Amino acid sequence: MSEYSMRLFEDDAAIVAxxxxxxxxxxxxxxxxxxxxxxxxxxxxxxxxxxxxxRALPAIISAYNEAVGGVNDDTQGYHETITQVYIAGVKAHLAEIGMEVPLHEAVNALLLSHRGRRDLPLQFYSKDRLFSVQARRGFIEPDRASLDLI
Structure with missing residues (x-):
């Protein structure tokens, strides 16, 4: 996987926007x-x-994708399993650092952690399983490691 530098946030307002x-x-x-x-x-x-x-994020992201000219089908757009993995990662991160930390600091810490990596789902799923139509359309269980490790 290629390495990308994370673009961090300077303030909470950028995240709220x-x-x-x-x-x-x-x-x-x-x-x-x-x-x-x-x-x-x-x-x-x-x-x-x-x-x-x-429950709500799938419809939110799908509606957004369509509003900006994207498509949600078997090969592009919304991906249920990836979304659910990152939701679990975000929740675990917030449970660890607490809710008192300023929003931008919480997000930046997440982005710099293992839970913020672009390849996080591949720690739990083989590439074939993760990028299957079944995983895109609905949540499927991992085949490499338990999501409890997130």
Whole structure:
């Protein structure tokens, strides 16, 4: 896997803007990066307890993808298993560091941790299993390691 440098956040406002832009489907497509995915998820978990993240995020991301001209099908767009792995990672991270840390510090720490890596799901899934249509369309159990290790 190629190494990418993480783009960190300078303040909470940048993360709130991503989260609100995701919900409103107004976030520019080029801003929907790996870092933005994790920032939005962290903001939703911390600041939007009214949203049942595991159930609601699939529809939120799918609607956003379509609003910016994307497609959610068997080969592109929303991926259920990857999303659920990162939700578990975000929740584990927040349980570890606590909710008192400023949002941008919590997100930056996540991005710099093993849970923020772009290849996190591949620690638990073989490539063939993770990138199967079945994994994209619905959550499937890992075949390499238990998600309890997240």
């Amino acid at each position: 991503i989260g609100e832009g995701l919900l409103a489907c107004t976030l520019p497509r080029e801003h929907w990066t790996h870092e933005a995915h994790l920032a939005a998820c962290t903001w939703l978990v911390r600041n939007r307890p009214d949203i049942a993240i595991e």
